[in-house]
Amino acid sequence: MNKVEAIVLRTVDYGETHKILTLYSAQMGKIAALARGAKKPRSDLAAVCQPFTYGTFLLYIGERQGMGTISQAEVLDSFRAIREDLFKAAYASYVAELTDRFCADREPSPSLFLLLQTVLHYLTDEDKDPEVLVRLYETKMLDLAGIRPELYHCAHCFRPVETSIRFSILHGGPLCGACHQSDERAVWMKPVTLKLMQTFQGMDVRRLGQTRVGDDVKRQLNKILRQYLDEYSGVQFRSRGFLDQLHKYEI
Ligand SMILES: [Zn+2]
Known part of the structure; x- marks a missing residue:
């Protein structure tokens, strides 16, 4: 036993x-x-x-x-508060699916367990923005899947990037000012969006305080992380569809 x-x-x-x-x-x-x-x-x-x-x-x-x-x-x-709220349940389903898809069987990781437990706990906390939590969790999952993006160097010329205005899915990272036209499909982003992605990579989730992230930054994070996951993980997430529907109709 x-x-x-x-x-x-x-x-x-x-x-x-x-x-x-x-x-x-x-x-x-x-x-x-x-x-x-x-x-x-x-x-x-x-x-x-x-x-x-x-x-x-x-x-x-x-x-x-x-x-x-x-x-x-x-x-x-x-975690009844999650199951009784359509939005929270949709976010939690996606978090659970990310964990399920990216974890191999019987490979214990106490830090991942703590992360999952903390994220579920925070989903019940009204001060924490569920969308930001999910983006943070996605960022951590990229590490687990071995597809962590390099966010401190230009993905095209490899020079350090102080600030970047576009993120290239094709090259797998941010583009510096000189290279931002090297991928015409690169996603526009605010400097704060890149900063947030960098912060997420190194962050202990337990230290996430009250989160105030602008809607435009959230949209950019969602777009970049989703396209990146689609391109490099090859996983189709079932739970995303429901989440998208909820946002579409703003129930
Ligand atoms: Zn460059």
Whole structure:
């Protein structure tokens, strides 16, 4: 038996009454686990098998390193405030999907666990801008995926950039003043947008204070990070569509 602290990234129904959970745990990293009977409302596991729930799980894991089976579990934090808010739930789904897609099975990372836990916690905090949190998380995921952009040198001539007005997806980084025409599809950005991206790369998420980022900067960050992720990760994110729909109709 293994006792792990974990966050539920995803749940999939299995048969009439069971669920298969994708957990991200502090001790074992990402792991799949079968929750028998968890779809029954009166099951002891029903509450803990909800997306984004943080709990302790007692897992039986066979020798063949396959899926674990949950024998007992206990909720430590249900993050109910996230599930009850359409926007927060959409952001959290995207954070969970990023984690799921970029983490290999059974590769523990205590720092990533702490990051995920902190971001979910901050999503429930009205002082923290969820969009900024998600951009910060995306930046951290680029590191994990091994596609961290170089933000301190021009992506075309490699000289240090003090300030940059465009970001080139093609070259994979900011362009200096002399090179900004080297990629006609490069995205325009304010100097503060690049500064923010640089800050995100080195930032301990727990130190994120109250965030006030202008809408234009948020739009630029979204555009740059999305295009960059699409180009270099090759992953199609299911949860993004829902997030886009919400913003489109401003529910
Ligand atoms: Zn240059």
